[in-house]
Amino acid sequence: MRTSRTSKIVRYVAVLLGGLVMATPLLFMISGSLKSAAEVNAFPPVLVPETPIWQNFVDAWNFLTPQVIGNTFIFSLGVVGLQLLLSLPAAFALAKIPFKWSAAILATLVVPMLIPGNLTLIPLFIVTFELGWLNTFAGLIIPMAAQCAFSILLFRQFFATLPSGLIEAARIDGASWWRVLTSIALPLAKPALATFCSISFLTAWNMYIWPQVIAPNPANKVINVALAPLAGGENSVISPAIGLAGAVIAMLPVLIVFIVFQKWYLKGVAGTGLE
Secondary structure (H helix, E strand, O other): OHHHHHHHHHHHHHHHHHHHHHHHHHHHHHHHOOOOHHHHOOOOOOOOOOOOOOHHHHHHHHHHHHHHHHHHHHHHHHHHHHHHHHHHHHHHHHHHOOOOOHHHHHHHHHHHHOOOHHHHHHHHHHHHHHOOOOOOHHHHHHHHHOOOHHHHHHHHHHHHOOOHHHHHHHHHOOOOHHHHHHHHHHHHOHHHHHHHHHHHHHHHHOOOHHHHHHOOOHHHOOHHHHHHHHHOOOOOOOOHHHHHHHHHHHHHHHHHHHHHHHHHHHHHHHOOOOO
């Protein structure tokens, strides 16, 4: 009993220390967002601001502007929505509809995931330019949404675990494949959907290179492109505390998405499958 209790205490302490180490950059960012410029640059570092400066958040919000934040939501939600439309039917077909060359198609989907994104940046830019999509939401969203090999494999793996008898019973009752997908498979796929939506939204929200290359103009600028000048430098006239406040603002939507989908996300990661 004593050994078991000691083992539990050691595990809890290890988890707590690991959590504190991983949370240190986040805590530093939140603390720094409320400091003055002198406190941010002070050495040794000031852990807690002497007087919290909430004006930093007002200045960061005015710098980012609601339009930039709205553009980022349009971009992120557009990528998530289009990837769902493309990947769900494809994944279900690969998992449950028997057809020729399905194994070859499934193996081919792995190839794009092995290619670094930087290698495809120039060809993708040329195609987008030829289509006349520079500085448009179409140019921002569609090329990124088309990169859905991961989501197809994720959903295919989940759909493959669904009982075949359930699918066959629906087919015997006269349900079309589309009806089976929308009425049977999707209601059971909440863990996989939550996992995908969380990962895809986070990936799109954090993108910098593609939005910077395709749509750097103010009308289509997203939050990471707008945050870049706030990173500061030796000649920067903007307080680094305002940059940290902007980073906190940029983090909040992702945090909210994770909190909303947390229950289903954990189920999806754990691979519990059916409820």
